[in-house]
Amino acid sequence: MEFPHKKQYYKQAKPILVAVDCIIFGFNQSTLQLLLFKRKIAPFLGAWSVIGSFVQEQESTSDAAIRVLQEHTGLENIFLDPLALYSDPERDPGARVISQAYFSLIHLEDEALNKVETHQARWFDLKDTPSLMLDHNIMVQDALDKLRTKARYSPIGFELLPEKFTIPQLQLLYEAIYQKELDRRNFRKKILSMGLLDKLDEKDKSGSRKGAFLYQFNAENYQKMVKEGVDFIL
Amino acid sequence: MEFPHKKQYYKQAKPILVAVDCIIFGFNQSTLQLLLFKRKIAPFLGAWSVIGSFVQEQESTSDAAIRVLQEHTGLENIFLDPLALYSDPERDPGARVISQAYFSLIHLEDEALNKVETHQARWFDLKDTPSLMLDHNIMVQDALDKLRTKARYSPIGFELLPEKFTIPQLQLLYEAIYQKELDRRNFRKKILSMGLLDKLDEKDKSGSRKGAFLYQFNAENYQKMVKEGVDFIL
DNA sequence: AAAGGTAAGCGTTTGTTTTACACTTGTAAA
């Protein structure tokens, strides 16, 4: 079916500015980090905010989110999860703007750290986050809630760690997400029983004299589990 | 802070038409039902679609969803859960329109049934759903997936049943959602152990000679559970 | 008035998962 004259339909409706905002979490040693940058346009010029942009005419909101992440941080191939649409008519005093928020988790390796810093973005320890403009504080809180929920039924941890990681590292991450301590032995047992980790021959000795074996996430098995509808509750 | 001249900001950005669509599920005896209506504007005049509308200048998307549900069905005080934002530039050949979908569950009592039918909307058995316009088929599928997921960690069942209901009724509902049979005795045990049901003195004798006791959902206990972070996995 | 049929409701047994906690191992530094 062809619609050569798009403009003829929906004349009575009033268009609205649409933006995307990305709440990006990273994990470093034992703390969650949040990616922020200094706003470059008025109003709120110079205020801290999460990374965002307006949605252009020929892109979906997820395309826009991918684009803006690339523009502001140089990062690519990052998985973005829709968080919520923020649409209060009064949320932005600059204009009627609705914003689709996305959230994402990334490996905090040296590369990611450096790329980001050369693009006017900055990592903050989640506990030292400055006050953000507009409703961005709420977005971050919502993203945290969603992160915790999501961590219960999806192997989210692996998105936040480097390709090779140790079990104690993985545990620290879950402890940071849930904000509570877990039993070392039970954690190991449970996570290994899922069959999602491939043990490597290498050890990481940065954490102890003995050193801890490195593991890799087995994405193939994970796909199988998802297909079979298996739960991933930690 | 005052911004008397809203128009001066964000000049470079291009506004987009924003719509809401509501995927409304009901439950009747033992089958899930879907609320649809015949579209009244071009393009796709006369096609079956879920209930929707454009978002107006001074309302949030959730306000718009509540409004449109009221306008099309006469129903009020319905809980609407955000589903997803559909933003593909090509999704509507009539214009660039993005749509925030909501989904909701309602009690299928006589009142709701009748109200709806006098407002040009119609209930379909989920299995007999006609093909829908645009991406509405996808929305319905996404809503179903979300319904199943949500049913795992939230006492969603109670939204779909009348105020007073029997345990066998509740079980039929869960069986319709999960599409599989559950053990009568274990279901009863588990659901009662949660402390979310208040037993009444009345019986409903429509289903059997013996009759089944009616129960009510205890919203207060549920709030407590949510606050304490307890899971509700069925 | 008694017998029969049927869904509602209750309890027990068995197997699995979670929790709690004690002990052993490997390695760099003293």
Place this chain on the structure above:
DNA sequence: TTTACAAGTGTAAAACAAACGCTTACCTTT
């Protein structure tokens, strides 16, 4: 070669889930 310390293994008790047999209430049929 001893020490310190995180990494890693094992096990018993408790809680939970799955499977399934039996009893109860009440209408219908005879």
